[in-house]
Amino acid sequence: MLELIKIEFLKLRRRKLIWIMLLSALIMPFLTMLLFKYRGQTGVDPIQFYKWSAFGYNIFIILPVALGILCSMLIHEENQHDMLRQLWIVPVSKMRFFFSKFFVVLIYSVIFMLITAIASAFFSIVPGYVTFEWKSILYLLERCLEIGVITSFAMLPIMAIAVSKKGYILPVCVTLVYAFCSFILMPVNMYLHPLCSMAGIIMRNKDIPGLTFAQTINVPLAFLCICVWDIIAVLLAKITLERK
Amino acid sequence: MDDFVIETKQLTKVYGEQTVVNSVDIHVKKGRIYGLLGRNGAGKTTIMKMILGLTPITSGEVFVFGKNIKGQEKRIYPRIGAIIETPEFYPNLTGTENLEIFAKLRGTSAPNAIKNALEIVGLPYKDKKLFSKYSLGMKQRLGIANAILHDPELLILDEPTNGLDPIGIAEVREFIKSLSIEQGKTILISSHILSEISLLADDIGIIDHGVLLEESSMEELKKKNGKYILLQVSDVPKASLILERQFHLKDYSVHDEQTLRIYDTSLNMAEVNKALVVQDVAVISSQLCNNTLEEYFKKITGGEGIA
Numbered sequence: 316m317l318e319l320i321k322i323e324f325l326k327l328r329r330r331k332l333i334w335i336m337l338l339s340a341l342i343m344p345f346l347t348m349l350l351f352k353y354r355g356q357t358g359v360d361p362i363q364f365y366k367w368s369a370f371g372y373n374i375f376i377i378l379p380v381a382l383g384i385l386c387s388m389l390i391h392e393e394n395q396h397d398m399l400r401q402l403w404i405v406p407v408s409k410m411r412f413f414f415s416k417f418f419v420v421l422i423y424s425v426i427f428m429l430i431t432a433i434a435s436a437f438f439s440i441v442p443g444y445v446t447f448e449w450k451s452i453l454y455l456l457e458r459c460l461e462i463g464v465i466t467s468f469a470m471l472p473i474m475a476i477a478v479s480k481k482g483y484i485l486p487v488c489v490t491l492v493y494a495f496c497s498f499i500l501m502p503v504n505m506y507l508h509p510l511c512s513m514a515g516i517i518m519r520n521k522d523i524p525g526l527t528f529a530q531t532i533n534v535p536l537a538f539l540c541i542c543v544w545d546i547i548a549v550l551l552a553k554i555t556l557e558r559k
Numbered sequence: 560m561d562d563f564v565i566e567t568k569q570l571t572k573v574y575g576e577q578t579v580v581n582s583v584d585i586h587v588k589k590g591r592i593y594g595l596l597g598r599n600g601a602g603k604t605t606i607m608k609m610i611l612g613l614t615p616i617t618s619g620e621v622f623v624f625g626k627n628i629k630g631q632e633k634r635i636y637p638r639i640g641a642i643i644e645t646p647e648f649y650p651n652l653t654g655t656e657n658l659e660i661f662a663k664l665r666g667t668s669a670p671n672a673i674k675n676a677l678e679i680v681g682l683p684y685k686d687k688k689l690f691s692k693y694s695l696g697m698k699q700r701l702g703i704a705n706a707i708l709h710d711p712e713l714l715i716l717d718e719p720t721n722g723l724d725p726i727g728i729a730e731v732r733e734f735i736k737s738l739s740i741e742q743g744k745t746i747l748i749s750s751h752i753l754s755e756i757s758l759l760a761d762d763i764g765i766i767d768h769g770v771l772l773e774e775s776s777m778e779e780l781k782k783k784n785g786k787y788i789l790l791q792v793s794d795v796p797k798a799s800l801i802l803e804r805q806f807h808l809k810d811y812s813v814h815d816e817q818t819l820r821i822y823d824t825s826l827n828m829a830e831v832n833k834a835l836v837v838q839d840v841a842v843i844s845s846q847l848c849n850n851t852l853e854e855y856f857k858k859i860t861g862g863e864g865i866a
Contacts, residue, residue, distance in 0.1 A: 326651075328651060396647040405664045
């Protein structure tokens with residue numbers, strides 16, 4: 316499996332867009348810095364800054380959309396050019412092929428959130444909006460790692476759709492709908508959508524100020540929601556790949 | 560069964576209501592080149608895809624190295640190198656980088672495997688040209704390099720000379736021959752070009768509309784179908800009637816208004832000539848001719864022929 320994951324990264328050589336997409340991890344930390352500069356606040360609670368820079372739009376829009384595009388790109392070329400048959404002849408196990416792609420998404424997601432964490436720390440501490448504290452930095456890193464890992468699992472349904480379709484337009488469109496649906500479903504029922512459930516897990520301690528939830532946070536139920544969606548996604552991918 | 564590297568039994572493929580491969584039994588012997596010949600759409604690629612598990616088999620069985628492929632894919636496929644249709648690779652990588660990926664997937668341990676494979680097909684090693692910039696011929700060569708990269712015992716090559724220039728075709732032909740003669744590899748090759756197969760194959764299977772019309776060694780085929788009698792007469796319908804009624808001949812064809820071809824060369828032509836003349840049919844000429852393979856294929860595929 317490790318070899319397959321390494322091979323997946325070899326396939327990404329010269330795919331500049333994938334690496335350029337990582338720059339989108341800087342968007343929210345930078346905009347948050349501008350917001351605090353506009354407000355003229357200094358010495359603010361670090362969590363208040365990180366709420367905007369790392370735990371807000373990043374987890375509902377930017378990261379899911381970036382991962383959705385990545386899923387489509389990882390699979391599109393092999394699907395489009397009928398390259399899969401070259402792999403099946405080797406032979407490469409179809410599910411190992413699928414999971415190797417998933418691990419690339421997971422690693423990418425973690426790197427993305429680590430960049431967000433570093434940028435958040437940089438844009439908050441260097442201009443002096445937040446005073447340096449190891450405790451808050453470690454909190455930020457821990458939460459960003461959690462977001463990175465859980466979001467990749469929450470994006471498995473998009474990966475399954477990318478595997479089942481030849482083009483990349485539909486998976487990208489579904490990603491956008493999927494991300495916006497999480498906004499709509501969050502106040503209705505946060506255990507229906509994996510991204511909402513992921514947000515519930517991240518904010519389980521209710522230690523991020525200014526966030527209120529319509530339901531009580533139930534971490535096992537949130538994990539169950541993600542698991543159910545992931546099982547369906549894996550089954551869909553298995554059925555689709557068996558047909559290819 | 561052990562003598563055959565590939566053996567299919569009643570292999571059938573149905574897409575919707577269309578039967579594209581119909582009860583095909585092919586037998587590929589060890590160390591020989593088997594040419595699967597047929598027009599475009601005859602079912603050659605589908606047969607190869609079924610052997611390689613790339614398309615489900617509707618009915619029938621495939622045995623490779625004496626084992627039914629069903630459930631044995633992981634053991635059998637690493638011993639096979641294949642090209643199906645035009646081979647595609649990662650467009651953002653060079654030829655060498657693409658082969659590195661496949662070598663890693665196969666666990667190829669030979670240190671110079673990639674370099675050797677590229678040298679054999681005449682492509683540069685560690686070249687900076689990306690696959691997306693490759694010509695069709697270069698893509699085909701890279702596909703062949705990928706097929707031989709892991710030194711497989713069996714090669715399945717679907718129209719491997721597609722897109723190659725005449726010199727490239729000759730080079731690939733010689734290379735395929737040398738793999739069989741020098742390294743004893745078994746090769747199943749498909750083509751719609753008769754001359755290509757007749758120059759390469761030891762055994763041949765002729766497929767048309769999904770049906771295997773004939774399977775024999777090339778040597779036997781050449782011996783069996785080389786001759787016919789060319790008969791030129793004044794009245795072809797009357798001559799046909801005489802041949803059918805008096806000589807019970809069925810294996811003949813009408814070529815034009817004055818010409819008949821009789822494929823049964825054991826016929827006593829002196830008696831035929833005499834019978835025709837007696838019944839007022841003038842015999843303009845009667846001669847024994849050698850048939851070309853192309854004409855033979857034209858005959859057995861129902862007149863449509865093969866390029």
